[in-house]
Amino acid sequence: MTETEAIVTAAKHYCIDNFRYWSERYQNERTGNDFPYTYTDNDYNLFPRYNALSAIRQGIDYFTGKEFHNIESCKQTLIKSGKESQSPFTEKTQNKIEQKAIQEERDKFVQFIDNIESSDLETIEPLPYRRRLKDDEQEKIRQVLTDKWRVDGYWVPLIESSPEVTTIFLDKENLTEKDETQIANFIKQKAEGRLYEITEEQLDYEIDRSEFDIDCYETFYCDITFNWLVYGSHEGTLAFGGKELLDFVQQVFADRKEMINNW
Numbered sequence: 001m002t003e004t005e006a007i008v009t010a011a012k013h014y015c016i017d018n019f020r021y022w023s024e025r026y027q028n029e030r031t032g033n034d035f036p037y038t039y040t041d042n043d044y045n046l047f048p049r050y051n052a053l054s055a056i057r058q059g060i061d062y063f064t065g066k067e068f069h070n071i072e073s074c075k076q077t078l079i080k081s082g083k084e085s086q087s088p089f090t091e092k093t094q095n096k097i098e099q100k101a102i103q104e105e106r107d108k109f110v111q112f113i114d115n116i117e118s119s120d121l122e123t124i125e126p127l128p129y130r131r132r133l134k135d136d137e138q139e140k141i142r143q144v145l146t147d148k149w150r151v152d153g154y155w156v157p158l159i160e161s162s163p164e165v166t167t168i169f170l171d172k173e174n175l176t177e178k179d180e181t182q183i184a185n186f187i188k189q190k191a192e193g194r195l196y197e198i199t200e201e202q203l204d205y206e207i208d209r210s211e212f213d214i215d216c217y218e219t220f221y222c223d224i225t226f227n228w229l230v231y232g233s234h235e236g237t238l239a240f241g242g243k244e245l246l247d248f249v250q251q252v253f254a255d256r257k258e259m260i261n262n263w
Contacts, residue, residue: 059085
């Protein structure tokens with residue numbers, strides 16, 4: 001890694017580690033009611049912190065692989081992202097406790113970036129490639145999915161595919177751990193380059209093949225060829241398109257054909 005790549009990676013590690021810390025604290029210390037769902041002041045001082053860190057991480061992900069002129073310009077870009085990155089969970093705060101918690105996490109992130117020294121970068125562990133797509137890239141990819149695969153927000157079996165598009169789908173409950181591993185490995189081996197991960201939340205990414213998650217919900221996966229497509233729905237179905245992929249899935253389920261296209 002270059003020094004600036006290491007700084008971006010260090011920023012991601014910071015968000016990941018602190019997200020985990022605050023998420024676990026919230027799970028262990030939550031004092032509100034589950035039904036009807038309520039938050040106490042203590043809760044408002046906890047969960048907004050991991051929401052803030054998630055928003056910051058999503059902002060940082062735009063800069064994966066970006067070249068910076070120098071370390072200082074890299075730091076300033078990350079600091080700006082730390083101060084300004086938003087998500088639906090940080091844009092509308094409920095009270096001053098929540099606002100204060102979010103601001104404290106932003107301030108701590110800025111301080112972390114400000115204090116990074118070159119010597120700190122020597123031990124930074126690489127992370128799998130994960131770059132958030134810019135708006136123009138996102139629009140282009142989604143348009144291809146619409147034109148080629150007739151994706152309309154959802155896909156098979158929630159909506160019917162056009163006659164010229166051949167697909168199959170499975171109920172996730174019918175997949176064994178071995179099935180999942182075989183299909184995931186086939187995709188990782190056959191994919192050309194990195195994958196595109198297209199989500200319901202409009203958080204679209206270019207990711208390393210190792211990041212493919214077959215247990216996905218309202219998420220599409222494809223590669224730069226767009227010759228195959230995987231879609232996981234909230235309803236627990238997994239749909240596939242593309243001849244090679246269909247042939248492989250049908251081979252895996254050769255002795256369980258009744259489970260294909262059965263929901």
